[in-house]
Amino acid sequence: MFIKTVFYIFFFTLLSVLLYVQVVHISHSLVLLITTVSKVSVKAGKSISIPCLYESQYKNHVKYLCEGYDWTFCRYAVKTNEADPSGKYSISDDKKQNIFTVTINQLAHKNTDYWCALDITNGQDYGQYFQLSVTRGTPSLYVDHQRMKGYIGESITIRCHHSNSGEMKWCRIGRSCVTGSSGSIDGTTVTAHMRDPNVFTVTMSGLRSKDSGWYWCAKGDIQIPVYLTVTQKLITTSFDPRILIILLSVLIWIVIVVLFIWFILRHSKYY
Template identity: 55%
Template sequence: MAFQISFLFILAGLTGIDSISTVSVVSVKAGDSISIPCLYGAQYKNHVKYLCEGYRWDTCSSKVTTNKPNSNKFSIFDDKKQRTFTVTIKDVTGSDLHYWCAVEIRKGPDVGKYFELSVTKDTPSLYVDHQELRVFEGDPIEINCHHSIPGRNEWCRLDGSCVTNSAGLLNGAIVTIIARSSEYFTVTMSGLRTESSGWYVCVKGDFTMPVHITVTEQPLIISTLGNPATTTVDHSAGPEKFLIPLSLLIPLAIATLITWFLLKRHKNTRAESSATTTAAEVTYSTVTMRSKPSSQAQEEITNSYFKHGSDPGSDVIYSSVVILDQTKG
């Protein structure tokens, strides 16, 4: 027993078990792809990282490295800011089982951390809808952890800190865990900040499923004049960025002035036309004939009276109306 414990301490020292963190057992369906995060210590920031395949550390074989990051089946990406390198295994098969997150040491033995894939033909024992999620700072986010196994529901950061009860805090973010049914539980995170970005892990029994969350700053939204759409402006934008919307006002102002001038001119023209018509002078003249007609004319008028019903003795009045145009000299 003492020999076994001593062997474990030696293995831990050889593999740098305390300087690299990763998941334990990840369930994945055959034919799918899976991404595995590997967190490393600050002392390995500029070291070459790689994925090693094999059950035993001393006999595993390198599959992809950060200085040769792509192959047909494997890829690797090193985020030095987060001190995490991520390996992706494509088109998983039943023979893809045992792997190591590894760091190359120039003067000494390399260090590594073991993880295992549990490959299924049907639905995985523990999975999420999406491994990669994005959210704005301050907005809440929900993750559904689907499972078909018993065990305690947990939500952890890759560094090892976990929420195991119904609620708790992770790096300042509020975490609630609700068991929706016997087939999945929901993790809700709120109060997220940009520094909350990183890898998290759904945990159920012996199985783990990594999820990467990226938290970005809320965009600044301003309305563009004359357009109901919105424009996103960078928080770091200088004053020159706002000259573009202001330049749009110049053509609009010119068009408004031209329209106002034309309307005013049309109104003045109509007013002058109306004044000209009103200024016309109307003169009435009346001519009245009261002299008695001659005897012959009287006879003709008398005959006309009997014929047309007019009074032969009535006066004859002529009227005329003359309009004088005041606009002429």
């Protein structure tokens, strides 16, 4: 009887712990203090940067990356106030756009669970879950370059390569998405097409400096973040060396003529 009682106590205690973990996991998904990707496919050995958008009232709070499926038991990977000595993780905080970015290097061939997290002073920390699906082969969704540069007034094209099924979207983090062949994000025209097999091409036209920021391609339940920098294009003028030769030739002829006239005038005084 005693053993049976102990068994029931142990069973219900374990059940309660598991239920608590699941409730915490679900509750953190319902309250969105942070917006980020949900699942990213990436090749083993490569690096990936993940943007985490937070509410403006947490601008001066410490942000961190936590590793592990369960929020209750995840471990610190890197913090904004403490560098990772191993070099595997790095983190930066853009307080103007309210986005902190975590970069994970040398990914091992295994699926890894992470949380973008906020250190809440005098309260419970908050985290938003995302998963990295790491493969030795070609990722199911990837871009040619995760960081791209465009120029004010011009256009930029992003090629999203995919092998999975589902709806294609081009989104700006914390803003709207374009799901069809055309649309706009914050007033910037976006066109999209799939002329090439397994390639979703996005073009943003009439770029402005405020278009700088994090976006992502999405295909089904997988996303790939892309950071776009928009700057003023420097106007450079190329100098033709033939012009220099002509200028030097004219200068030499002028010097010769002046010397010739000086020579004539000098000798005319003696006659």
